[in-house]
Amino acid sequence: MRLSKQIGTIGLVFFLGLAASNVAAQVPYERILNSQDEPENWLTYNGGYKSQRYSQLDQITPENVTDLKLQWTLQNQVFGAWQSNPIVVDGIMYITERPNTVMAVDAITGRFFWKYRHIPAENALICCGANNRGVAVLDDKVFMGTLDARLIALDRITGSALWDVEVGDVDLAYSVTMAPLVVKDQVIVGVGGGEFGIRGYVAAYDAETGEEAWKTYTIPGPGEPNHDSWEGDDWEHGGAPVWITGSFDPELNLTYWGVGNPGPDWNAGQRPGDNLYSDSVIALDADTGELKWYFQFTPNDAYDYDSVQVPVLADIVWRGTPRKIMMWANRNGYFYVIDRVTGEFLEGKPYVKVNWSSGLDENGRPIPTPQPEGMPTYPGNQGGTNWYPPSFSPRTGLFYFSAWQDYATIYRAEESDYEPGRAFLGGGFSVLAPAPGAPTIGIGRTNPINNWTNEVGFASLKAMDPQTGEEVWSYDQFDVSDSGMLTTASDLLFTGGREGYFHAIDARNGDLLWNVNLGGQIVMAPVTFSVGGVQYVSVISGHALSTFALPH
Amino acid sequence: MKTQISRTARLSILPALAFSGLLAVSAQQALAQEVGDHQYTSEAVETGSQVYTQQCALCHGPQGALVDGINLSIGQFRTVQSDADLRQVISEGAGQGRMPAFSLRAEELRGVIAFIRAGFDPEGVAVIIGDPVRGKELFEGEGQCADCHRVRGVGPRTAPDLSNIGAIRTPASLQRNITDPATALLPINRPVRLVTRFEETIVGRRLNEDTYTVQLIDSTERLRSLKKVDLISYEISDEPSKQPTTMSSDEVADVIGYLLTLRGLE
Numbered sequence: 001m002r003l004s005k006q007i008g009t010i011g012l013v014f015f016l017g018l019a020a021s022n023v024a025a026q027v028p029y030e031r032i033l034n035s036q037d038e039p040e041n042w043l044t045y046n047g048g049y050k051s052q053r054y055s056q057l058d059q060i061t062p063e064n065v066t067d068l069k070l071q072w073t074l075q076n077q078v079f080g081a082w083q084s085n086p087i088v089v090d091g092i093m094y095i096t097e098r099p100n101t102v103m104a105v106d107a108i109t110g111r112f113f114w115k116y117r118h119i120p121a122e123n124a125l126i127c128c129g130a131n132n133r134g135v136a137v138l139d140d141k142v143f144m145g146t147l148d149a150r151l152i153a154l155d156r157i158t159g160s161a162l163w164d165v166e167v168g169d170v171d172l173a174y175s176v177t178m179a180p181l182v183v184k185d186q187v188i189v190g191v192g193g194g195e196f197g198i199r200g201y202v203a204a205y206d207a208e209t210g211e212e213a214w215k216t217y218t219i220p221g222p223g224e225p226n227h228d229s230w231e232g233d234d235w236e237h238g239g240a241p242v243w244i245t246g247s248f249d250p251e252l253n254l255t256y257w258g259v260g261n262p263g264p265d266w267n268a269g270q271r272p273g274d275n276l277y278s279d280s281v282i283a284l285d286a287d288t289g290e291l292k293w294y295f296q297f298t299p300n301d302a303y304d305y306d307s308v309q310v311p312v313l314a315d316i317v318w319r320g321t322p323r324k325i326m327m328w329a330n331r332n333g334y335f336y337v338i339d340r341v342t343g344e345f346l347e348g349k350p351y352v353k354v355n356w357s358s359g360l361d362e363n364g365r366p367i368p369t370p371q372p373e374g375m376p377t378y379p380g381n382q383g384g385t386n387w388y389p390p391s392f393s394p395r396t397g398l399f400y401f402s403a404w405q406d407y408a409t410i411y412r413a414e415e416s417d418y419e420p421g422r423a424f425l426g427g428g429f430s431v432l433a434p435a436p437g438a439p440t441i442g443i444g445r446t447n448p449i450n451n452w453t454n455e456v457g458f459a460s461l462k463a464m465d466p467q468t469g470e471e472v473w474s475y476d477q478f479d480v481s482d483s484g485m486l487t488t489a490s491d492l493l494f495t496g497g498r499e500g501y502f503h504a505i506d507a508r509n510g511d512l513l514w515n516v517n518l519g520g521q522i523v524m525a526p527v528t529f530s531v532g533g534v535q536y537v538s539v540i541s542g543h544a545l546s547t548f549a550l551p552h
Numbered sequence: 553m554k555t556q557i558s559r560t561a562r563l564s565i566l567p568a569l570a571f572s573g574l575l576a577v578s579a580q581q582a583l584a585q586e587v588g589d590h591q592y593t594s595e596a597v598e599t600g601s602q603v604y605t606q607q608c609a610l611c612h613g614p615q616g617a618l619v620d621g622i623n624l625s626i627g628q629f630r631t632v633q634s635d636a637d638l639r640q641v642i643s644e645g646a647g648q649g650r651m652p653a654f655s656l657r658a659e660e661l662r663g664v665i666a667f668i669r670a671g672f673d674p675e676g677v678a679v680i681i682g683d684p685v686r687g688k689e690l691f692e693g694e695g696q697c698a699d700c701h702r703v704r705g706v707g708p709r710t711a712p713d714l715s716n717i718g719a720i721r722t723p724a725s726l727q728r729n730i731t732d733p734a735t736a737l738l739p740i741n742r743p744v745r746l747v748t749r750f751e752e753t754i755v756g757r758r759l760n761e762d763t764y765t766v767q768l769i770d771s772t773e774r775l776r777s778l779k780k781v782d783l784i785s786y787e788i789s790d791e792p793s794k795q796p797t798t799m800s801s802d803e804v805a806d807v808i809g810y811l812l813t814l815r816g817l818e
Contacts, residue, residue: 130652423607428606428609428614429614431613431614435739436728437721437722437725440615443611443618449760453761456739478762479763499762
């Protein structure tokens with residue numbers, strides 16, 4: 001009698017303890033705001049609102065990185081490039097797989113807690129792969145955008161759907177592939193569809209209810225400033241999608257978003273004008289979505305130079321003056337430093353061969369030098385870089401990203417008519433090849449044998465100094481790379497490439513410290529986190545997510 | 553990576569070579585006949601070319617070979633055999649969503665299939681295709697092809713095995729390779745010469761390469777995989793190991809005729 005009563009008491013205490021730990025596992029806005037103070041977690045797509053993908057963790061060092069051991073592997077159950085970014089909260093990893101499945105797994109063992117599957121509408125149209133790049137978290141919820149342009153909130157503990165709202169019209173080829181950005185009590189996403197003649201926008205939703213809070217078009221309508229950068233009704237289907245997660249400066253209360261290409265992609269003559277705010281960075285008020293400033297990288301773009309790169313923010317002494325800057329290696333081949341308070345252009349220099357423009361004027365506007373028909377344009381259609389996330393290390397003061405070197409395409413412009421829900425491209429392109437009909441490179445790698453060789457382009461990991469706008473060192477790979485970057489407080493740089501090697505590089509000088517062949521293309525950035533005092537690094541290669549740690 | 557590798561890029565767009573002769577068959581017709589289906593009009597091929605550029609090229613690539621296991625221009629597919637199969641895959645999608653469904657109009661669908669069946673050649677470059685029997689004799693005899701190339705288990709392995717070359721190259725590409733090998737040679741096939749830190753000199757042809765390693769077949773027909781850190785020098789020749797042919801244009805046509813019969817195991 002006495003014994004059973006004791007057991008009952010212990011059981012009750014145990015249960016209360018469990019409930020308490022669940023409450024503690026909430027992720028209020030304040031935790032995300034101060035995510036740099038808890039490097040054991042990876043709370044947002046870009047590892048914090050500044051999007052530096054820099055971690056304070058330093059257990060893994062240049063000296064011991066060669067001791068890294070595989071801890072677990074998660075096998076993706078569907079085919080296709082796996083571009084998802086894991087979120088890690090208190091030992092639980094949230095990761096998506098194609099087309100729109102969210103998985104919650106134990107970050108130490110890779111074993112599943114739950115799996116939620118959304119099946120997108122059959123008519124969802126995605127130009128370049130049925131990608132989903134991950135979730136966002138806030139409080140007890142997980143948020144995912146979908147290929148059929150919906151935003152879904154899930155219970156973070158049970159994985160069941162709480163609300164599911166329309167972000168865009170799937171019949172008009174709107175889609176969401178990015179991981180959402182949570183700011184305060186809102187979930188913010190942009191829309192894809194730049195190859196289908198959409199009119200792009202960024203929209204915010206109440207995290208509790210899914211109700212739309214604001215929506216800001218990336219192409220100004222009649223009566224709005226800069227509407228005259230379009231002629232006739234071109235603005236109605238001028239593209240300018242937003243398909244990569246933005247950044248946030250809480251002091252300025254501004255969110256920053258990279259805007260994609262104007263449509264039709266390759267026939268700039270069909271849409272005269274600067275085509276604002278295509279190929280721009282836009283600064284939007286975090287509460288209202290009001291446009292505060294913009295900077296356009298590529299006016300009247302004829303080359304598909306989406307500016308969907310991650311806006312990387314830093315507060316540094318820039319050329320003697322403390323400044324709030326933004327660093328940007330653009331798809332158009334130039335590296336930029338921008339004042340993020342005002343949008344003022346500070347510096348811009350080419351980081352790869354550029355021949356569509358002969359340079360930038362004092363305001364950062366490119367001087368166009370279009371190539372004759374049939375001649376190669378550098379950089380080519382996939383750009384000098386693209387959507388894959390860079391990193392900035394406050395310790396080295398360097399900005400790291402994947403560039404495509406010596407890659408060019410030959411463009412062909414054609415008149416094309418807009419038809420709802422159909423491709424709106426305005427021509428085509430071919431990749432400059434060393435021999436007629438030779439194999440070339442495109443979106444993603446699907447062949448284990450590299451028969452195209454580095455003669456059609458190769459990867460160059462570049463470390464840029466924002467003080468000068470110039471490269472400090474580079475690390476080349478034979479194939480091109482779509483890998484993002486991760487830096488740590490121990491001056492390690494983790495990255496990958498299409499060849500499937502997972503690299504640890506010395507962030508100070510570019511020396512290779514360790515690598516392992518994981519066998520499948522790495523098309524996202526690694527992330528790091530710690531559980532129980534052990535630092536882990538996770539990276540997706542091919543259809544497997546692998547997690548490494550030192551022996552413990 | 554400190555390896556010095558020459559990067560002589562040449563434009564891939566060359567003027568189409570036109571030959572005159574007794575038996576001129578366009579590549580388009582040859583492929584259409586090969587398929588044994590039916591002939592498409594040049595208007596359909598033209599329409600298909602435009603549809604392909606707008607709807608398909610982004611993923612499949614301008615030459616139709618960017619998706620692994622699929623090479624549209626030479627009719628290499630994963631599951632598709634008939635035109636009806638093609639229609640189904642385009643209209644309904646395939647591969648767990650990797651190939652999305654496209655809602656094309658009937659003439660567009662017909663056009664894009666015509667374009668694929670025409671070997672991506674809206675112009676229908678006329679290449680003479682001669683007598684395969686004479687071509688085989690030339691290939692093995694005075695043409696000196698068999699001195700380096702292997703076919704169906706016979707011959708050396710140092711140059712690429714040609715057992716299925718008729719299935720993976722267009723007649724125009726074969727012709728260019730014979731008459732102007734320097735402009736037709738794929739970079740991966742350029743002759744290489746390596747010296748290892750163990751003082752071994754290896755001459756051969758690359759099969760694959762990445763940042764840290766290279767895989768090749770050497771002059772003794774051994775498969776070798778080398779780490780670049782073990783190499784003292786690594787040279788890739790810009791020149792092919794063969795000269796432009798001295799055969800007459802009729803003889804070249806015969807050799808092309810023979811090569812087109814080489815389509816792997818039936």
